[in-house]
Amino acid sequence: MHSSNLETLSQTDLAAIDRATRWGTSFVAERAETWELERRFAKEGFESAGQHQLTGLLVPEIDGGEAISKLGLARVLEEIAATDFAIAFSLVCHNNLAGSVARNATGDLRSEVLPGLVTGSSLGAFLLTEPAVGSDAASISVTAVRDGDEWTLNGEKSWVTNGTHADVLSVYVQTDETLGHRGIATFLINANTPGISRTPAYELIGGHGLGANGINFEDCRVSGESLFLPPGEGFKAAMEGIDLARVLVSAMCCGMLRTALSTASSYVRNREAFGARLADLQGVRFKLADVATNLEASRLLTYQAVQSLEDGRDASVEAAHAKKFSTRVTESGIASCMQVMGANGAKRDHPLPRHLAASRLTHYVDGATEIQDVVISRSLLD
Ligand SMILES: Cc1cc2nc3c(=O)[nH]c(=O)nc-3n(C[C@H](O)[C@H](O)[C@H](O)COP(=O)(O)OP(=O)(O)OC[C@H]3O[C@@H](n4cnc5c(N)ncnc54)[C@H](O)[C@@H]3O)c2cc1C
Structure with a gap:
């Protein structure tokens, strides 16, 4: 992440990112494969997210939430998706709803619904x-x-x-x-x-x-x-939130691709073929170098778009570029990382098969890739 972006994170943002990172690499990492193999909703994951104050991230403090910035939220989701996309996406849907209720609901409806969403005792x-x-x-x-x-x-x-x-x-x-x-x-x-x-x-x-x-x-x-x-x-409210939602998908892709790159890099450093480390073969090195370039570009597009949203600028086109690019290079990049790991790349004793499947889903959520092209081409040609 660019240091210029990092500097704008508040103490609250940094604390939430730290909580998310620690939670992702412990609680989620130990269970994500089980949730997938058992093909079930990560119920205990959501309950645990509530206990780690990750369910009211867009709700003001006065209502019991954290009110982190959009940039902070993108970093939180990148960290969680680095371990598991499914629970990160579940949480973003919940948090977006809680944030919308905090902004728009009044009277009895607000007092009935908001507290449970914030603490995570109810799921949205x-x-x-x-x-x-x-x-x-x-x-x-x-x-x-x-x-x-x-x-x-x-x-x-x-x-x-x-x-x-x-x-x-x-x-x-x-x-x-x-x-x-x-x-x-x-x-x-x-x-x-x-x-x-x-x-x-x-x-x-x-x-x-x-x-x-x-x-x-x-x-x-x-x-x-x-x-x-x-x-x-x-309809207006649904469309107003769409640019942020797209950028957040892009951030989650950065998390998955980052994990794929680090998993494959450590594997090829430790495996030998033809008397040398896989990591010394130029074909392997260049494949991973390409993934690294695409990860860098994804992060720049993502965090540039988040910053625009944070600053209150129209970021529809930036968000469309970020989502389209990140989803595309994440799916192909995870496949490249699995390829350099040989047949072991396809085993489920590391998260890449799970991330590869999830990366396919990212092409549809919050607007299919072709809808991003509709937005981009409109800005170019109309
Ligand atoms: C894992 C997952 C979770 C989801 N969660 C939610 C959720 O919580 N709430 C919710 O409301 N929805 C959710 N969705 C639905 C998601 O928003 C839709 O899948 C998405 O809006 C695309 O709609 P569709 O799948 O019906 O595709 P369609 O609209 O049927 O489009 C099919 C394909 O046609 C092409 N296409 C469509 N329109 C155009 C166009 N104008 N120009 C060019 N090509 C075009 C694209 O290739 C597109 O992929 C989820 C989807 C997934 C996969």
Whole structure:
């Protein structure tokens, strides 16, 4: 990381990064492979994150949180993802929701929901995507119809990170399809409300620790107080957070790629072939040199974009460049690192196979790679 970036980190940021690093390299490192092999949500991981004050990172101190900077959050997530992407992504979804509740919720809704999210006694989830609607988020079709003081929700959400165990659901709904994205509102709902059912966790290429599933709403009646962001505000809020979300994915990629590079570097220093260390073969050296260049470039793009967001500048294009580049070079870079380790690269006694699978998922979350190209090409050509 650039020293100019480091200098802007506060004591609170540095303390959170230190906690995350120690937690990642101990608690998470000892369990991440088990969560993956057992294909289950990292429940005890989330509970432990709460005990390590990693669940209210974007919530002001007055509400019991940490209020770290965006730069600090990126560094926290880089450190956790260096050990496990799934739990890092689970935590970022939760923290983003807690931060949004702290910024936007008022009255009873705020006092009912916020304290549990901050301490981690309740787990949050963000429900935008639907089985038939992903990239074109303005076209969502889960409906909310007003009936006196209450609303009735119907429809199906998909790809809900934390969905298998979430307690608080932030649900994006269409209140009036003639209004398009201006009809989209957001409800904060207790996941045990009658009319809500969950599918089992998805069987994925990897990343099972983040507990992705589908959640259905069938004549689910909720009170008017559950209306978190009124029609017109819901879609705006979802889009406002997207640049930071993309940069944070990029930071998590830097963490995984860093681990791949250090794992492969230490392996090739210790293994011999044809009378020399693998580390002395130029083909091996240059492969790892390429990974190192891409890691350096990813970090520069990531932290430049975070700094722009921190400074309040429009960073849509910077965030798109960072996410597109980092996700691409992370997947190919992890594969290169596994290649120089020979067949041992494919064994699960180190984290690279888990990181390789997770790196595939990073191409879809918070906007597919092609959506980043839409943003970049628009800025070039329109
Ligand atoms: C692990 C994981 C966790 C997730 N967690 C959440 C969550 O917590 N909450 C949530 O709401 N969603 C979540 N998502 C969903 C994610 O946001 C969507 O996958 C993403 O928005 C893309 O939508 P889609 O997969 O339906 O792809 P589609 O929209 O069906 O697109 C398919 C492909 O078409 C191409 N494409 C689409 N549009 C364009 C275009 N305009 N120009 C060029 N090419 C295009 C791209 O190649 C894209 O990959 C998660 C996804 C994953 C994989």
